[in-house]
Amino acid sequence: LNAAQIKARLQQQLEERKASLALATQQLRGVGVTGAAGVAGAIAAAGIKLPPTTTAAPAEKPMPLILDSQGRTIDATGKAVQFSSVQPTIKANIRAKQREIFKIEKPTTEDLMDNNPYFDPRVAVADTQRAKRSFKFHEPGKFQQLAHKLRAKKQLEKLQESIASSAKKTGISSATKLALITPAAEVKPDQTPDVEWWDKVILPVGDTYDDITARVKATTIGTASSSSGGMTTEEPNPGNQPAYRNITQLVEHPIPYFTKAQQKAAPTLAVQLTKKERKKLRSQRRREVEREKQEQISLGLMPPPPPKVKMSNLMRVLGNDAVQDPTKMEAYVRSEMAKRQRAHESANAARKLTPEQRKDKKMKKLDEDVSCGVDVQVYRVTDLSDPKFRYKVDINAQQFHLTGCIVQSKDLSLVVVEGGPKALKKYKRLMMHRINWDEARRNMEKNLRSDNNTDQPNLCTVVWEGMVESRNFVDWRCKQFPVEAGARDFLKKYNVHHYWDLALSSSIIEGADDSTV
Numbered sequence: 001l002n003a004a005q006i007k008a009r010l011q012q013q014l015e016e017r018k019a020s021l022a023l024a025t026q027q028l029r030g031v032g033v034t035g036a037a038g039v040a041g042a043i044a045a046a047g048i049k050l051p052p053t054t055t056a057a058p059a060e061k062p063m064p065l066i067l068d069s070q071g072r073t074i075d076a077t078g079k080a081v082q083f084s085s086v087q088p089t090i091k092a093n094i095r096a097k098q099r100e101i102f103k104i105e106k107p108t109t110e111d112l113m114d115n116n117p118y119f120d121p122r123v124a125v126a127d128t129q130r131a132k133r134s135f136k137f138h139e140p141g142k143f144q145q146l147a148h149k150l151r152a153k154k155q156l157e158k159l160q161e162s163i164a165s166s167a168k169k170t171g172i173s174s175a176t177k178l179a180l181i182t183p184a185a186e187v188k189p190d191q192t193p194d195v196e197w198w199d200k201v202i203l204p205v206g207d208t209y210d211d212i213t214a215r216v217k218a219t220t221i222g223t224a225s226s227s228s229g230g231m232t233t234e235e236p237n238p239g240n241q242p243a244y245r246n247i248t249q250l251v252e253h254p255i256p257y258f259t260k261a262q263q264k265a266a267p268t269l270a271v272q273l274t275k276k277e278r279k280k281l282r283s284q285r286r287r288e289v290e291r292e293k294q295e296q297i298s299l300g301l302m303p304p305p306p307p308k309v310k311m312s313n314l315m316r317v318l319g320n321d322a323v324q325d326p327t328k329m330e331a332y333v334r335s336e337m338a339k340r341q342r343a344h345e346s347a348n349a350a351r352k353l354t355p356e357q358r359k360d361k362k363m364k365k366l367d368e369d370v371s372c373g374v375d376v377q378v379y380r381v382t383d384l385s386d387p388k389f390r391y392k393v394d395i396n397a398q399q400f401h402l403t404g405c406i407v408q409s410k411d412l413s414l415v416v417v418e419g420g421p422k423a424l425k426k427y428k429r430l431m432m433h434r435i436n437w438d439e440a441r442r443n444m445e446k447n448l449r450s451d452n453n454t455d456q457p458n459l460c461t462v463v464w465e466g467m468v469e470s471r472n473f474v475d476w477r478c479k480q481f482p483v484e485a486g487a488r489d490f491l492k493k494y495n496v497h498h499y500w501d502l503a504l505s506s507s508i509i510e511g512a513d514d515s516t517v
Contacts, residue, residue, distance in 0.1 A: 007067060010067075011068070014066065014076075017076075068080075159255075162255060163255065166255070195207075195208055306336075308340075309332075310333065311333060311337075314329065314330070314333055363401075366399075366401050366423065367401070368420025368422055368423065370419070370420055370471070373467040373468065373469065374419070374467065374468050374471050375418070375419060375421050375424045375466075375467055376416070376418050377416075377417050377424055377427070377464075377465040378415070378416050378464045378499045378503065379414070379415040379431050379460055379461065380412065380413070380414060380415075380460070380461045380463050381413040381414075381415065381458070381459075382456070382457075382459050382460075383437075383458045384406070384408055385408075393406060393415060393430075393431070393435075394476075394478055396427060397417055397427065397476050401419065402417045402418060402423055402424070402427065403418045403419065403471055403475060404417040404476060405476070405477040405478065405491075406477070406478040407479050407481070407490060407500070408480045408481070409483065409484050409487045411484075412503065412507060414491075414503050415431070416473070416491075416496060416499055418468075418471050428462075428465075432460065432462070435460070437458040437460050438457050461506070464499070464502060472496050473494055484504070487500060488501075
């Protein structure tokens with residue numbers, strides 16, 4: 001039973017008890033029975049079953065919990081039971097209440113000065129309560145910034161060393177002094193120094209940027225006053241000019257520094273080699289591997305390979321052993337030859353592709369990317385009733401994974417193929433060169449043994465070839481129709497019925513031209 005069923009059962013029992021008690025009370029009032037004994041006897045005579053009364057003895061197990069339809073706890077009489085709230089007795093909660101009650105605020109300096117004439121503001125006022133110690137967490141990224149600063153400092157030192165070495169070679173002494181200058185003390189990020197370390201080598205000793213600005217202003221004012229008084233001097237006043245040090249007429253070229261993006265080499269296209277060049281590179285590579293192998297053998301790093309003994313060089317390689325026991329040596333040579341043959345065949349078998357791999361390789365060759373456009377070719381064949389040539393047209397389209405259809409009617413046969421340029425190139429060669437369509441007509445006439453043979457040749461003509469945005473067919477199909485209207489309706493389902501109109505109009509035009517000739 002689930003909780004809902006248990007709750008419904010308890011509610012039903014409670015309602016039954018209430019109804020039995022109400023019925024007993026009405027019967028007693030109508031009879032007029034008084035007293036506990038009389039009431040008990042009347043209830044027994046009426047046959048009313050009352051719930052057993054509970055004794056005052058302590059219960060061994062807790063009383064069942066009774067809930068009403070609203071979820072409130074009720075007693076046996078149906079009244080809601082009010083539970084007393086549990087007060088927190090944890091020490092932490094008690095201390096928190098006491099802290100709120102006995103909280104003492106820290107007096108401000110204004111209150112002490114107003115109330116106490118002997119107050120000394122130089123003496124710090126202690127807190128009334130000791131500050132609670134807590135964790136002090138570092139800001140995220142603090143140690144990363146420190147690491148970046150240390151790396152930048154090391155990089156600066158390396159740069160200064162390289163500048164100093166290059167300056168010594170060129171003879172520029174000022175660059176050497178500039179490279180050897182380093183900050184005297186560690187400067188905080190939010191602190192701006194009076195003079196940057198790269199300017200100390202140029203400015204006079206003890207001067208700052210403010211001194212330079214004041215000196216320039218004084219020079220400007222002195223020049224303006226002299227010009228207003230009518231005095232002109234060809235040379236400036238040397239006393240008003242700042243005495244910059246280590247400034248020469250030489251030009252210092254900084255060391256070029258390239259980023260990782262600039263250092264990345266430009267992509268180069270693979271060189272297409274001829275067959276002769278590929279064979280030459282292969283022989284050079286094999287020769288280099290053999291040379292390294294010979295060097296390792298000469299240094300003792302690799303044991304020399306056993307001699308390659310064959311029946312043709314048996315006497316030359318084995319020598320006296322072959323003379324002493326030729327039968328044994330011949331068996332040894334033949335076993336070595338068989339061993340080499342087995343090793344060769346096992347290596348070839350290990351490199352051999354599985355049927356699934358060969359199929360995937362072939363499919364990969366035939367699969368072409370047609371996302372940018374699909375090549376389409378439309379052929380018109382005068383008569384495609386010969387099963388031999390119809391099979392060739394059908395099976396080659398399936399092998400090249402082309403989509404399209406063959407539509408045959410009484411007087412016209414249309415072949416529509418869609419696919420990649422490579423496959424369509426091979427298919428066009430099949431349709432225009434490999435199949436002799438006139439032979440199919442002669443064979444059919446010979447089989448029918450008809451006396452009224454027509455001189456009209458069986459031709460295959462390219463009606464149209466070009467590119468479309470996407471494929472119109474999803475597979476390859478062959479259809480035959482007794483009338484031309486059925487063929488056109490079939491092509492109309494794929495939105496290529498204009499191919500049929502174009503082929504039909506071109507055949508009519510060619511027939512009219514032949515009749516006029």
